[in-house]
Amino acid sequence: MNKLYTRLGIAGSVGLSLAGLWLLISLFGPVLAPHGPGEIVDYEVFLPMSAEHPLGTDYLGRSVISRIMDGARFTVGIAFAAALLAALMGTGLGLFSAVSGKAVDESISRLMDALLSIPNKIFALVMIAAFGSSVPLLLLITGITYTPGVYRIARALAVNINQMDYIQVARARGEGRAYLALSEVLPNMIHPMLTDFGLRFVYVVLLLSSLSFLGLGVQPPNADLGSLVRENMSGLWEGAPAIMAPAAAIASLTIGVNLFIDSLRGRD
Amino acid sequence: MSDLVQVDKLRVVARAEEGAEITIVKDVSFSIPRGEVLALIGESGSGKTTIALALMGYARRGCHIEGGLIRVGDTDVTALKRKELRSLRGRRVSYVAQSAASGFDPAMKIMDQILETTRIHKTLPRQEAEAKAVDLFRALALPEPESIGSRYPHQVSGGQLQRLMAAMALITDPELVIFDEPTTALDVTTQIDVLRAFKHVVAERGITAVYVSHDLAVVAQMADQVVVLNQGEVRESGRTGQIIKAPTDDYTRQLLAAARPALRSATVELEADVPVLAVEGVSAGYGKIGRDGRPAIPILEDISLAIPRGTTLGVIGESGSGKSTLARAIAGLIPPTAGTLKLAGETLPNDMSQRTRDQFRRVQIVFQNADTALNPSHSVERILARPLAFYHGLQEQGRKQRVRELLDLVRLPATIAEQPCSRLSGGQKQRINLARALAAEPDLILCDEVTSALDTVVATAILDLLTELRRELKVSYMFISHDISTVRAVCDDVLVLYAGRKVEQGGREHFAAPPFHPYTDLLINSVPELEQGWLESAAQSRKLAPVNARGEGLCPFLERCPVRIEGKCSTEPPPWRQLALGNAVLCHHTEADLHGTASLNTARANASY
Numbered sequence: 001m002n003k004l005y006t007r008l009g010i011a012g013s014v015g016l017s018l019a020g021l022w023l024l025i026s027l028f029g030p031v032l033a034p035h036g037p038g039e040i041v042d043y044e045v046f047l048p049m050s051a052e053h054p055l056g057t058d059y060l061g062r063s064v065i066s067r068i069m070d071g072a073r074f075t076v077g078i079a080f081a082a083a084l085l086a087a088l089m090g091t092g093l094g095l096f097s098a099v100s101g102k103a104v105d106e107s108i109s110r111l112m113d114a115l116l117s118i119p120n121k122i123f124a125l126v127m128i129a130a131f132g133s134s135v136p137l138l139l140l141i142t143g144i145t146y147t148p149g150v151y152r153i154a155r156a157l158a159v160n161i162n163q164m165d166y167i168q169v170a171r172a173r174g175e176g177r178a179y180l181a182l183s184e185v186l187p188n189m190i191h192p193m194l195t196d197f198g199l200r201f202v203y204v205v206l207l208l209s210s211l212s213f214l215g216l217g218v219q220p221p222n223a224d225l226g227s228l229v230r231e232n233m234s235g236l237w238e239g240a241p242a243i244m245a246p247a248a249a250i251a252s253l254t255i256g257v258n259l260f261i262d263s264l265r266g267r268d
Numbered sequence: 269m270s271d272l273v274q275v276d277k278l279r280v281v282a283r284a285e286e287g288a289e290i291t292i293v294k295d296v297s298f299s300i301p302r303g304e305v306l307a308l309i310g311e312s313g314s315g316k317t318t319i320a321l322a323l324m325g326y327a328r329r330g331c332h333i334e335g336g337l338i339r340v341g342d343t344d345v346t347a348l349k350r351k352e353l354r355s356l357r358g359r360r361v362s363y364v365a366q367s368a369a370s371g372f373d374p375a376m377k378i379m380d381q382i383l384e385t386t387r388i389h390k391t392l393p394r395q396e397a398e399a400k401a402v403d404l405f406r407a408l409a410l411p412e413p414e415s416i417g418s419r420y421p422h423q424v425s426g427g428q429l430q431r432l433m434a435a436m437a438l439i440t441d442p443e444l445v446i447f448d449e450p451t452t453a454l455d456v457t458t459q460i461d462v463l464r465a466f467k468h469v470v471a472e473r474g475i476t477a478v479y480v481s482h483d484l485a486v487v488a489q490m491a492d493q494v495v496v497l498n499q500g501e502v503r504e505s506g507r508t509g510q511i512i513k514a515p516t517d518d519y520t521r522q523l524l525a526a527a528r529p530a531l532r533s534a535t536v537e538l539e540a541d542v543p544v545l546a547v548e549g550v551s552a553g554y555g556k557i558g559r560d561g562r563p564a565i566p567i568l569e570d571i572s573l574a575i576p577r578g579t580t581l582g583v584i585g586e587s588g589s590g591k592s593t594l595a596r597a598i599a600g601l602i603p604p605t606a607g608t609l610k611l612a613g614e615t616l617p618n619d620m621s622q623r624t625r626d627q628f629r630r631v632q633i634v635f636q637n638a639d640t641a642l643n644p645s646h647s648v649e650r651i652l653a654r655p656l657a658f659y660h661g662l663q664e665q666g667r668k669q670r671v672r673e674l675l676d677l678v679r680l681p682a683t684i685a686e687q688p689c690s691r692l693s694g695g696q697k698q699r700i701n702l703a704r705a706l707a708a709e710p711d712l713i714l715c716d717e718v719t720s721a722l723d724t725v726v727a728t729a730i731l732d733l734l735t736e737l738r739r740e741l742k743v744s745y746m747f748i749s750h751d752i753s754t755v756r757a758v759c760d761d762v763l764v765l766y767a768g769r770k771v772e773q774g775g776r777e778h779f780a781a782p783p784f785h786p787y788t789d790l791l792i793n794s795v796p797e798l799e800q801g802w803l804e805s806a807a808q809s810r811k812l813a814p815v816n817a818r819g820e821g822l823c824p825f826l827e828r829c830p831v832r833i834e835g836k837c838s839t840e841p842p843p844w845r846q847l848a849l850g851n852a853v854l855c856h857h858t859e860a861d862l863h864g865t866a867s868l869n870t871a872r873a874n875a876s877y
Binding site for chain 2: 164165166168169171173174175184187
């Protein structure tokens with residue numbers, strides 16, 4: 001373990017610790033939380049930090065720390081699933097167009113360019129306005145939004161690898177496209193794609209949080225970190241931890257993952 | 269104090285991953301008198317470049333100079349501080365790198381780059397420096413010395429760029445110049461001009477130089493003294509004449525032997541049946557195919573050849589002659605735009621998607637660079653097992669067994685199978701590369717410059733292996749190379765390509781003495797020989813007047829041909845002429861003429877054959 005930390009450097013180790021902490025919270029948060037997320041624990045709202053309520057209470061007198069520990073699983077979970085969706089679709093399409101002929105490559109690339117030209121927040125707003133907000137829809141929207149970016153990177157990598165001699169050898173052996181893509185090209189682009197996955201994850205967290213902040217994300221009674229910031233808005237004037245804590249949670253999650261990913265990059 | 273450079277017990281160490289240190293240069297000592305050229309010779313990994321760089325007080329990332337003395341003039345280089353080193357480098361000691369193409373900034377004019385060192389060290393005002401550069405261009409026999417500086421690097425040829433790099437190194441009148449494999453990346457016909465230019469400047473200006481090379485024949489032309497290195501140690505050092513004529517060390521003898529490839533005959537009982545491969549009138553190229561059926565960038569034109577079962581055909585030509593394109597066209601990677609390919613009599617579809625798996629199996633291609641031809645994320649086992657499963661449908665147990673047999677066939681230990689191929693040495697990789705082709709049990713292996721990226725001793729071992737395999741497995745080869753001595757050593761028939769056209773073809777014995785095609789003649793006589801003074805005696809390439817070519821299908825070599833017939837060669841397509849001895853040439857000259865023209869190009873019979 002010590003060796004891993006020296007390899008990552010200080011920033012990387014901090015990032016890994018933060019990311020690991022959030023992963024644990026999102027997995028076990030509901031079990032570990034001192035109170036239920038909907039439980040009203042005090043008649044005072046926007047209480048400051050205290051031993052009884054480590055992060056104070058929210059606008060209805062609920063325990064903020066319990067709500068964050070419960071809400072983290074939405075933020076982390078949806079963002080992870082959406083980033084995975086984007087990574088799989090983008091990498092898959094990128095590989096497919098790199099090993100296919102020019103016509104296929106061009107059509108996919110132009111389609112992706114078209115998607116890329118739609119501002120992602122506007123796209124999300126339109127979709128939510130049309131279908132109403134739900135977790136599967138949020139997942140799908142964010143997944144689709146980030147697919148073109150992944151596709152661009154995956155295709156560029158795959159096209160480069162496709163020029164290598166070992167691909168020529170495999171082609172001269174008579175191998176089919178599926179084998180070329182999956183066995184020869186994919187293993188050599190997996191590392192940069194993993195790095196990219198980490199970055200996409202951060203973007204998705206930010207997009208989800210901003211949607212929730214607008215009230216279009218995860219719907220009550222559930223709340224993700226973005227919704228927690230929104231619902232406690234009125235506490236801002238009192239400087240209540242109820243609004244600072246979820247904001248800090250979003251920041252530490254995204255910065256942590258970012259630091260970790262950046263320290264991995266140097267070694268690739 | 270007559271010695272300009274003195275190196276005493278130099279040690280350079282590299283730090284490995286786990287903090288362990290590896291000594292890459294071990295107690296190397298030598299000295300260079302003022303005005304002499306010392307050659308550092310050895311294979312890759314011998315530490316020759318590391319020593320050369322240490323003379324500038326430089327060690328590559330992860331390495332450092334641990335001990336010993338390096339003195340240049342009165343300066344102890346190892347004791348210098350960073351700032352003092354900066355004033356040493358480029359000004360008093362300068363460096364000519366191997367690849368000039370990557371050594372020049374493509375976005376800067378040549379003159380500006382050459383004058384950079386004078387600007388940094390403030391040795392000369394711009395005007396004078398420019399005049400001096402032009403003088404150097406002239407001394408290095410560069411064309412249009414007054415205006416070449418205003419061009420960009422991509423507008424000059426590789427050989428010219430290499431000479432321009434030497435001009436860059438010489439502009440500050442350094443005390444010591446380091447040439448690091450400056451001609452290795454060049455074609456032989458270019459190399460000879462570059463060597464001549466270097467030799468001329470070195471002699472004219474009395475330059476003290478270190479010449480790093482792996483090629484003994486080149487060193488014999490350039491150096492006064494030779495230091496033979498192996499794995500960071502000096503094996504032998506002495507005057508050039510002594511080293512090449514009377515070496516005392518075994519390793520030196522091994523290097524010398526590898527420099528003169530022995531003829532390998534693998535006479536296989538020739539069955540008088542249809543050739544393994546027949547190529548008839550094939551043309552190929554890149555880019556869109558136009559209305560006349562020709563590609564936008566035609567590379568190969570009207571190539572015909574036949575490879576009888578069990579024989580080896582050598583294909584030789586300079587870079588850009590289309591030899592790799594030929595291999596790719598046969599393998600199906602580039603569909604020929606005209607002509608037919610016949611595999612043991614049956615027509616091979618030009619379009620690769622039409623070929624059957626068995627047709628793919630029977631023709632295998634082995635690429636030059638084993639580093640890029642083996643997938644770095646696959647293990648040796650996986651690389652070799654794939655063709656076994658793909659062509660022969662072998663199950664896991666059978667595959668394992670066969671992989672061991674294949675490794676044994678290419679003389680590699682079975683333990684290597686589990687390793688990722690990135691851990692192997694260059695020679696081992698090339699063997700795996702070959703084993704993969706053999707796994708298919710092909711009739712024909714296309715070897716594209718398979719020994720070019722290897723050290724001479726390793727290359728010799730690979731050539732021996734190819735010959736043995738041919739005897740054991742009766743496979744045929746098409747052996748592509750730019751090196752005529754290698755081709756003559758392993759091939760039965762030789763085909764000479766120039767600019768995508770076949771200019772000569774015949775048995776290897778015909779390439780020992782004239783008559784040759786004028787291009788073959790140039791090619792053969794540009795290969796340096798292992799004796800001092802060869803460079804001076806080799807005929808100068810004459811400056812040729814531009815030709816006014818009219819008509820289609822003219823001789824491809826017209827522009828560079830020293831014996832072209834004005835009025836005839838520039839207007840009429842040359843005939844394909846069968847010579848009495850059995851080889852055929854594409855030339856207007858008659859056989860008797862070609863005997864005569866060969867002596868124009870060179871006054872020497874080729875003694876090494």
